[in-house]
Amino acid sequence: MATTATQQTKWWSGGKSPFNIEYGKLMMWYFLMSDAFTFGAFLISYGSIRFSQNFWPDPNVVFNAFPGAGHANLPLAFVSVMTFILIISSVTMVLAVHAGHNNDKKAVIKWLGWTIVGGIAFLSCQAWEWHHLITGTHATLIDGQIQWVGQTTTVNPWGNLVDAETLTAALKNSTVQSIAQVVHEQHGNTMSHEQLLGLPKDQLLNMVNTAELHIREKGPVAFGGYFYGITGFHGFHVLSGVVINIVMLLMAKNDVFAKRGHYLMIEKAGLYWHFVDLVWVFVFLCFYLI
Amino acid sequence: MEHQSASPEVTFTHHTSDADFRKKVIRTTVILSVITVIELIIGLIIYNIHKGPEPSAFLVLAFKGVVCILTIAKAYYIVAVFMHLGDEIRNMIMTIVVPLLLFIWFIAAFIYDGNSYKNLRNDYDKHFKESTMPKGHHKAEEHKVEEPKPGKQ
Amino acid sequence: MSEALHVHHDTAVGHDVHHDDHGHHHQSFISKYIFSMDHKTIGKQFLITGIVWAIIGGLFSVLFRLxxxxxxQSxxxxxxxxGHWAKGGTIQPEFYYALVTMxxxxxxxxxLTAGLSGTFSNFLIPLQIGARDMASPLMNMLSYWFFFxxxxxxxxxxxxxTGPASGGWTMYPPLSALGQASDGSKLGADLWLISMALFIVSQLLAGLNYISTILNMRTKGMSMTRMPLTIWALFFTAVLGVLSFPVLLSGAVLLxxxxxxxxxFxxxxxxxxxxxLPNEGGSAILFQHLFWFLGHPEVYIILLPAxxxxxxxxxxNSRKPIFGYMAMLGSMFAIAILAFLVWAHHMFVTGLNPFLGSVFVLLTLLxxxxxxxxxxxxxxxxxxGNIRFTPAMLFAIGFVSLFISGGLTGIFLGxxxxxxxxxxxxxxxxxxxxVMGVASMFGMFAGIYHWFPKMFGRYLNNTLAYFHFWVTIIGAYLIFWPMHYEGLAGMPRRYLDKSIWVSFNQFGSLDQMITIVTVIVFAVQLMFVFNFFYSIFKGRKVTSTNPWGATTLEWTTPILPGHGNWTGEIPEVHRWPYDYGKDGREFIPQTEPIGANESKH
Incomplete structure (x- = not known):
């Protein structure tokens, strides 16, 4: 086969790959391209809806939590951790593919292992973020009263800020539970939630520090739908990438590639993994940065 | 086995030396990290502009544009170096890159129509406009209707 | 995936040693006919499934035409x-909408997607480019079973x-999104979406396979410009599918x-x-954008193979080279690109921005x-040309006729x-x-009549074939031509009963005629189906390897090729596929080396 390498001018004349790559890699590339259109369609739909709204939540307000940091306002912190995890796992994947080129079984296993760890770490971060967004409730103006809601696919607590008059009126309309929670959030640990619930409504209302209270209206519902839909779809890709990498790891361990004489399979898994990273770059841009 | 060849379709494989490769990977990793850090800084700048007393829409837009360009640069490095597309034959690169040009019209038309939908709703659905327009922007909004038209509801 | 690389060694082409021991593996019935990995069998599976679907879909049209x-009338x-779908013998509204949707x-x-490009891509690509099989036979098999x-x-x-989806084949929300809006939007719409998601997976598996097979598996000498136009068309079809179906997938998932x-959303x-309803902020037009971003390329996915x-x-059958081979390629390429740029011409009156619409008009008219x-x-x-009016040729000419008449009205609508x-x-x-439905059906019939001998080693019955052609072409024009007049007069589509409009009463007898012709044409299609299945077993046997005197590679294989297609080495290609009537010879096969004093084309 080395003899044909000399006639490089006739790539297209048949009998060989015009791109000098095996069909599997070619297919993987075109699959990724078509997958790029799936993600592209999601993100472009998101853009279209965003442009059709008068108001869109500021991501820095929405994504400002960090595990273990309580209520500290840390915009972009957690997502930058997630981004770096994916970049690093991409680097380890490059090293695994390179080790495969050198038929270095030990190195392949090592770097694949680290890539899998990175993938699982990313998924765990995502799980925490979703959990935090869904269960972490926020005082929101809904139907003229204050309700505590999390970020779900049907409601969005990140609308416009409510002005002082509306807020005072809304507080009067709200249930004791809601007001008690407001007071509890503001005054920390001075009284337990149960104790607060026992107080009369008027007393509770007096305890609310309205000047410090920033309540928002409901925001665009599509925010949650797109966020969960697209990061979920991306997370699903990460998950399948991790599964593929685990399969690769086991195959490498069992000498399947060594017997075959080449580790080209790792290369294809690598392409998929980098694509996952590539998509994250754009998800990061669309949801967290702009 | 220095020439790994999976099949007769493939006549040779390109090989880079370990040292070169290591240098390239480290360089790319550094570039990606630096770009990401710059993006994060810009993100925080935008956040602070928003928090400020008179947020400048133009400045925010300009920074967002910069972030978009930086993201495309990141995508370029991931695809060209990590996915080794830069090492492939030119024609192969073209078959990947050229179809992606479809995204230009795809994005432009969708965004343009999304924006148009907003304007239509603001014109014909007063409730939508009043309930979603950020406070204080009512007068500043340049899109005005001369004659009041019957609303949707 | 591991399997995919595995089979790779078996399907290698080109200067690799031949694999004539391939066909002699003992294969069970199941691995030979059901979970087959042979591209020819998979092609036939697509064809027969497509025929079954065509009968069902055609029957639906007969019912709503009634x-x-x-x-x-009862x-x-x-x-x-x-039963209750046609209470008292009259078609109920829900039933009618379910029928048109389905x-x-x-x-x-x-x-017209799976049955047409699925059949002929699978069957023809390896045979015409000189490959043992598809790049990945396993993925090929999976593609059929996902379709199944x-x-x-x-x-x-x-x-x-509650019946199948009945919000129209375009599934526009909000009608298709809300179960309270119509019976068909209950479980039926979910099943529609799930089915379509699986269908998209099938199309992607198939399309990726077609593309990489055409690029990587061509035999020696088969450069891209020596490929028959069929292969080029199927190639562009696959590219369109791979780039546009994912967008429908996104739309379906969001829905x-x-x-x-x-x-x-x-x-x-x-x-x-x-x-x-509490829903706020979504855009129904967005779904239409997503749908038609696939939907328009889909039209060409259907038409290009034809x-x-x-x-x-x-x-x-003209015994002449195709006129303007490169121009054909160029225009197919242009069509493939434009297919992605014009989707919103289906949405001019939906509330689409009129300025944006005017850009789409320009691109559409291109x-x-x-x-x-x-x-x-x-x-x-x-x-x-020295025309031979074989059934395939008649259908091909019919295709051109229909494409012209249907294409002209496209300029109106654009x-x-x-x-x-x-x-x-x-x-x-x-x-x-x-332009799309009947013309593509004609392309499909042309393909079936032309390659049936290669598929089954027998001919279809000619008498029935000629009858089939004439009834179908006359019927097609009788059915659809009058609809132009109805439409120009303003008669709406999608309505159950238009008789309450006095102004459309004048079309009453015309509509009856259309319905009667529909029934006749449908019956003749059933006759074709009979001819098809009868001829598989009892048709006249093919005795020569090249019954049509064609130049392309599939006619250099044995009459009924086994797994691996060529018994010996794969032939090498020396010329383009359209050397007909050259230098006093009727045709020169692609495998024949260029002679010393041969004229240039």
Whole structure:
């Protein structure tokens, strides 16, 4: 086969790959391209809806939590951790593919292992973020009263800020539970939630520090739908990438590639993994940065 | 086995030396990290502009544009170096890159129509406009209707 | 995936040693005919499944034509078969909408996408480019079985209590998104979406396979410009599918979320039966954008294979080289690109921004250029040819005729100003049925009649074939031509009963005629199906390897090629595929080396 390498001018004349790559890699590339259109369609739909709204939540307000940091306002912190995890796992994947080129079984296993760890770490971060967004409730103006809601696919607590008059009126309309929670959030640990619930409504209302209270209206519902839909779809890709990498790891361990004489399979898994990273770059841009 | 060849379709494989490769990977990793850090800084700048007393829409837009360009640069490095597309034959690169040009019209038309939908709703659905327009922007909004038209509801 | 690389060694082509021990493996019935990995068997599986679907989809059209031609009239037999769907023998509104929806879905996706490009891509690509099989036979098999699963789910939706999806084959929300809006939008719509998702997976598996096979597996000497136009057409079809189906997948997934998770991607400001829905902020137009971003390329996914096969059949049976091979390639390429740029011309009156619409008008009208080039080339290929009127040839000529008549009305509809008057009328029905539906069916028939000998080693019955052709072409024009007049007069499509409009009463007898012709044409298609299955077993046997005197590679294989296609080495290719009537010879096969003093073409 080395003899044909000399006639490089006739790539297209048949009998060989015009791109000098095996069909599997070619297919993987075109699959990724078509997958790029799936993600592209999601993100472009998101853009279209965003442009059709008068108001869109500021991501820095929405994504400002960090595990273990309580209520500290840390915009972009957690997502930058997630981004770096994916970049690093991409680097380890490059090293695994390179080790495969050198038929270095030990190195392949090592770097694949680290890539899998990175993938699982990313998924765990995502799980925490979703959990935090869904269960972490926020005082929101809904139907003229204050309700505590999390970020779900049907409601969005990140609308416009409510002005002082509306807020005072809304507080009067709200249930004791809601007001008690407001007071509890503001005054920390001075009284337990149960104790607060026992107080009369008027007393509770007096305890609310309205000047410090920033309540928002409901925001665009599509925010949650797109966020969960697209990061979920991306997370699903990460998950399948991790599964593929685990399969690769086991195959490498069992000498399947060594017997075959080449580790080209790792290369294809690598392409998929980098694509996952590539998509994250754009998800990061669309949801967290702009 | 220095020439790994999976099949007769493939006549040779390109090989880079370990040292070169290591240098390239480290360089790319550094570039990606630096770009990401710059993006994060810009993100925080935008956040602070928003928090400020008179947020400048133009400045925010300009920074967002910069972030978009930086993201495309990141995508370029991931695809060209990590996915080794830069090492492939030119024609192969073209078959990947050229179809992606479809995204230009795809994005432009969708965004343009999304924006148009907003304007239509603001014109014909007063409730939508009043309930979603950020406070204080009512007068500043340049899109005005001369004659009041019957609303949707 | 591990399997994929594994089979790779077996399917290697080119200067690799031949694999003639391939066909001699002992294969069980199941691995030979059911879970087969042979591209020819998979092609036949697609074809037969497509035929079954075509009968079902065609029957639906007969049923709703009965309602349109004879509104309010009772056909007691319908109640016997369809129970409460046709209470008292008249077609109920829900039933009518279910019928039109399923007719569109089935014909567009299952018959003319899977049945047409699925059949002929699988069957012809390896045979015509000189490959043992597809790049990945396993993925090829999976592609069929994903299609089969999609079919099963779609069929099962016909038998559920609330009936199949009935919001139109385009599934526009909010109608398709809200179960309270219509019976068909209950479980049926979910099944439709799931079935379509599986179908998209099938199309992706298939398309990736076709593309990499055509690029990587061509035999020695088969450069891209020596490929038959069929292969080029199938190549562009696959590219269109790979790039546009994912967008429909996104739309379908978002619609599933809207239906089941309470999201508001496509829903806003809706009141159903006096109940205000909480959904806010979605855009119904967005779904249409997503749908038609696939939907328009889909039209060419359907049409391009027909174009390619008819080019081939026209050239073979005119005994003349195709006129303007490179122009054909160029125009197919232009069509493939433009297919992605014009989707919103289906949405001129939906509330789409009118300025954006005008850009889409411009891009849409550009398609007329490559289409006209192709028509010109077909006609000049026929011009002064030594024409043999085989059934395949007749269908190919019929295709050209239909493509012209249907294409011209496309220019009307592509102008947004005229479309304001014509949209959602019978004019649109006439346009797309002629140019895309019937024309592609004709391409499919041409392909079947032409390659049936290669598929089954027997001929179809010619008498029945000629009868089939003449009834179908006359019937097609009788059915669809009058619809132009109805549409110009403003008669809307999608309506159950138009008899309450006094102004349309004048078309009553015309509609009856259309319905009667539909029934006749449908019966003749059944006769074709009979001919098809009868000839598989009892048809006249093919005795020579090259019955049509064609130049392409598939006719260098044995009459019934085994797994691996060529018994010896794969032949090398030395010339383009259209050397007909050259240097006093009737045809010169692609495998023949260029002679010393041969003239240039």
């Amino acid at each position: 309602q349109l031609g004879f509104p309010g 056909f007691p037999i319908l109640e016997t078969f369809f 007719h569109g879905t089935v014909l567009v996706f299952f018959v 699963m999609a079919s099963i789910i779609m069929i099962s939706s016909l038998f559920i209590q 599933l979320f809207d239906r089941n998770l309470g999201t508001s 496509f829903l806003s400001d809706i009141v159903v039966n006096g109940q205000i 174009m390619g096969m008819c080019s081939e059949v026209l050239s073979v 398609i007329a250029v490559p289409s006209a080039i192709k028509v010109f080339n077909w006609l000049t290929t026929l011009w002064r 102008n947004s100003t005229i479309d304001i008057h014509l949209h959602d009328t019978m004019f649109v029905i006439a346009h797309f049925h002629i």
